[in-house]
Amino acid sequence: xxxxxxxxxxxxxxxxxxxxxxxxxxxxxxxxxxxxxxxxxxxxxxxxxxxxxxxxxxxxxxxxxxxxxxxxxxxxxxxxxxxxxxxxxxxxxxxxxxxxxxxxxxxxxxxxxxxxxxxxxxxxxxxxxxxxxxxxxxxxxxxxxxxxxxxxxxxxxxxxxxxxxxxxxxxxxxxxxxxxxxxxxxxxxxxxxxxxxxxxxxxxxxxxxxxxxxxxxxxxxxxxxxxxxxxxxxxxxxxxxxxxxxxxxxxxxxxxxxxxxxxxxxxxxxxxxxxxxxxxxxxxxxxxxxxxxxxxxxxxxxxxxxxxxxxxxxxxxxxxxxxxxxxxxxxxxxxxxxxxxxxxxxxxxxxxxxxxxxxxxxxxxxxxxxxxxxxxxxxxxxxxxxxxxxxxxxxxxxxxxxxxxxxxxxxxxxxx
Amino acid sequence: xxxxxxxxxxxxxxxxxxxxxxxxxxxxxxxxxxxxxxxxxxxxxxxxxxxxxxxxxxxxxxxxxxxxxxxxxxxxxxxxxxxxxxxxxxxxxxxxxxxxxxxxxxxxxxxxxxxxxxxxxxxxxxxxxxxxxxxxxxxxxxxxxxxxxxxxxxxxxxxxxxxxxxxxxxxxxxxxxxxxxxxxxxxxxxxxxxxxxxxxxxxxxxxxxxxxxxxxxxxxxxxxxxxxxxxxxxxxxxxxxxxxxxxxxxxxxxxxxxxxx
Numbered sequence: 001x002x003x004x005x006x007x008x009x010x011x012x013x014x015x016x017x018x019x020x021x022x023x024x025x026x027x028x029x030x031x032x033x034x035x036x037x038x039x040x041x042x043x044x045x046x047x048x049x050x051x052x053x054x055x056x057x058x059x060x061x062x063x064x065x066x067x068x069x070x071x072x073x074x075x076x077x078x079x080x081x082x083x084x085x086x087x088x089x090x091x092x093x094x095x096x097x098x099x100x101x102x103x104x105x106x107x108x109x110x111x112x113x114x115x116x117x118x119x120x121x122x123x124x125x126x127x128x129x130x131x132x133x134x135x136x137x138x139x140x141x142x143x144x145x146x147x148x149x150x151x152x153x154x155x156x157x158x159x160x161x162x163x164x165x166x167x168x169x170x171x172x173x174x175x176x177x178x179x180x181x182x183x184x185x186x187x188x189x190x191x192x193x194x195x196x197x198x199x200x201x202x203x204x205x206x207x208x209x210x211x212x213x214x215x216x217x218x219x220x221x222x223x224x225x226x227x228x229x230x231x232x233x234x235x236x237x238x239x240x241x242x243x244x245x246x247x248x249x250x251x252x253x254x255x256x257x258x259x260x261x262x263x264x265x266x267x268x269x270x271x272x273x274x275x276x277x278x279x280x281x282x283x284x285x286x287x288x289x290x291x292x293x294x295x296x297x298x299x300x301x302x303x304x305x306x307x308x309x310x311x312x313x314x315x316x317x318x319x320x321x322x323x324x325x326x327x328x329x330x331x332x333x334x335x336x337x338x339x340x341x342x343x344x345x346x347x348x349x350x351x352x353x354x355x356x357x358x359x360x361x362x363x364x365x366x367x368x369x370x371x372x373x374x375x376x377x378x379x380x381x382x383x384x385x386x387x388x389x390x391x392x393x394x395x396x397x398x399x400x401x402x403x404x405x406x407x408x409x410x411x412x413x414x415x416x
Numbered sequence: 417x418x419x420x421x422x423x424x425x426x427x428x429x430x431x432x433x434x435x436x437x438x439x440x441x442x443x444x445x446x447x448x449x450x451x452x453x454x455x456x457x458x459x460x461x462x463x464x465x466x467x468x469x470x471x472x473x474x475x476x477x478x479x480x481x482x483x484x485x486x487x488x489x490x491x492x493x494x495x496x497x498x499x500x501x502x503x504x505x506x507x508x509x510x511x512x513x514x515x516x517x518x519x520x521x522x523x524x525x526x527x528x529x530x531x532x533x534x535x536x537x538x539x540x541x542x543x544x545x546x547x548x549x550x551x552x553x554x555x556x557x558x559x560x561x562x563x564x565x566x567x568x569x570x571x572x573x574x575x576x577x578x579x580x581x582x583x584x585x586x587x588x589x590x591x592x593x594x595x596x597x598x599x600x601x602x603x604x605x606x607x608x609x610x611x612x613x614x615x616x617x618x619x620x621x622x623x624x625x626x627x628x629x630x631x632x633x634x635x636x637x638x639x640x641x642x643x644x645x646x647x648x649x650x651x652x653x654x655x656x657x658x659x660x661x662x663x664x665x666x667x668x669x670x671x672x673x674x675x676x677x
Contacts, residue, residue, distance in 0.1 A: 138551070141606045145598035146484060173484070285551035288590075289605070291598025295479070298590045301583055 004060030005053030012357035024283035054088035056371035071279035097127020106154035121399035145291030216250035224323035250348030257369035261328035274356030330373035428478030436461030440505035444513030456662035473599035540609035623649035628657030
């Protein structure tokens with residue numbers, strides 16, 4: 001198993017009456033709710049947490065890209081990744097990912113991922129989301145009906161830039177470049193492993209199979225509701241007659257660990273409610289620009305703004321029993337993760353352990369319990385696929401270590 | 417009596433509604449599309465030989481990956497004219513259709529000699545940002561589209577009257593919406609402006625602009641910007657009508673178009 005400690009980096013200062021007084025946490029969220037001085041501390045705490053996860057032995061530390069979003073303070077995850085590259089040493093830095101249709105030229109992603117791959121010494125896993133409609137269409141202005149074509153072209157350019165050994169010309173509809181020759185280029189061969197966040201687009205299943213990418217379902221509604229979608233993915237994998245390595249799939253799950261189930265509710269419910277009620281309060285008109293989803297995907301009845309679960313009246317019991325969150329004692333959490341991993345057949349888990357406005361110390365408590373009392377029991381769940389390295393990074397054996405910060409001494413002061 | 421037939425174009429098979437006798441008229445529909453039972457289409461067919469092609473992605477027309485931008489849809493519409501054997505018809509375009517008609521007249525000024533633009537899209541005024549139709553929920557449309565929102569709701573009942581929690585209604589609704597507005601978005605998203613302001617000086621066509629006085633999508637300043645942009649154009653403002661002026665005030669709209677006969 002590969003456990004990635006993932007941080008969405010939510011804004012923790014949304015007011016109690018946020019739902020009542022705002023129409024959306026995303027796209028047109030009120031500027032007055034933002035405070036850059038507070039954000040300075042928020043960023044610092046969130047990076048501390050990711051670095052803590054590295055210390056505790058998680059396989060990866062994960063971050064992602066959102067725009068104009070009150071539950072995701074990372075328009076550029078690559079900036080966070082660059083910081084993590086220096087302050088973590090063991091965990092993979094998992095950037096899940098860059099919305100490649102939004103970069104102009106998309107070669108920028110090839111370049112920045114190459115830099116991160118090198119800075120981390122090959123401890124790098126990348127991702128290429130199409131991006132949500134909120135990010136891609138409403139915040140970044142990409143035309144919905146052309147988003148996928150633009151994405152496909154960007155993908156071709158990036159992979160060619162990483163793998164071709166001589167400069168080439170690229171004549172795309174959206175990007176025209178006479179001399180593609182990124183320098184520096186990637187460390188891992190042929191390139192870093194790629195995970196594709198998907199939300200049920202059937203075309204994405206084939207895209208992952210075709211390119212040996214891992215399909216990641218980054219849902220907030222938990223593993224029980226994800227079963228139908230992941231079954232669809234595995235059916236497609238079988239139809240395509242490729243192996244069914246569990247590392248072909250990943251899943252994001254909100255999780256809280258405490259000494260007992262009761263303690264979990266007492267410690268964490270407040271923060272779960274903050275996330276599900278305030279952070280997921282998105283105006284439905286932003287959820288799916290017409291033309292963003294393919295007709296084929298709509299016809300499969302994939303989730304859309306009209307049929308998402310409504311969290312407003314959910315109790316802690318509802319959240320836990322519905323699998324939206326996995327919470328409780330280490331044993332409870334272990335059992336439910338075992339069920340999740342087996343039922344969805346996933347080798348990559350993205351752990352949403354910092355949730356909503358959770359304080360740092362409490363998050364560290366939960367994280368430490370998971371690392372010490374849950375994770376060790378789950379790590380060898382797919383022994384027959386232990387050697388499957390196709391979907392994870394291959395770091396250098398000998399990696400450079402950042403030097404301790406120099407201490408200023410009198411003889412370092414330039415002579416007068 | 418409106419009939420329909422298919423013609424073959426580079427963008428795929430295109431469905432064309434046809435009816436009436438009289439001078440040739442090509443009607444270009446708005447982002448909401450057009451159907452055979454559209455009352456305005458029927459009214460036009462009382463006085464004209466009307467042809468109304470459906471854009472790719474609309475109704476019985478094929479979806480098309482060949483159309484990416486304003487130039488391609490403009491040339492596509494000339495292809496449609498050619499296939500229909502029409503030469504210099506009276507062009508009538510509503511909203512998005514008006515934007516396409518104006519683009520045709522700017523690109524090929526000697527091939528378009530008369531046009532009626534009914535509250536066309538295509539200009540943007542920083543002081544009067546238009547509502548983002550791509551974020552509107554179905555129930556919100558009537559208040560933006562009609563002078564009389566209540567009456568508008570009744571007129572749109574077929575398009576939005578279903579139960580959004582019922583997949584049997586929802587999925588076909590979303591497919592239709594995605595096909596149509598997915599195509600319209602190529603010209604209208606995220607800002608319904610594709611540079612016409614820099615080309616409209618080329619327009620030679622005799623032009624009538626028809627506007628609903630209470631159009632909340634493209635309010636009055638847009639009407640005046642169009643009038644200024646097209647030399648010699650006439651502006652007819654119709655009271656007690658919104659963006660759907662052809663449905664709300666059909667006779668007055670026809671009378672305005674009649675100025676071009």
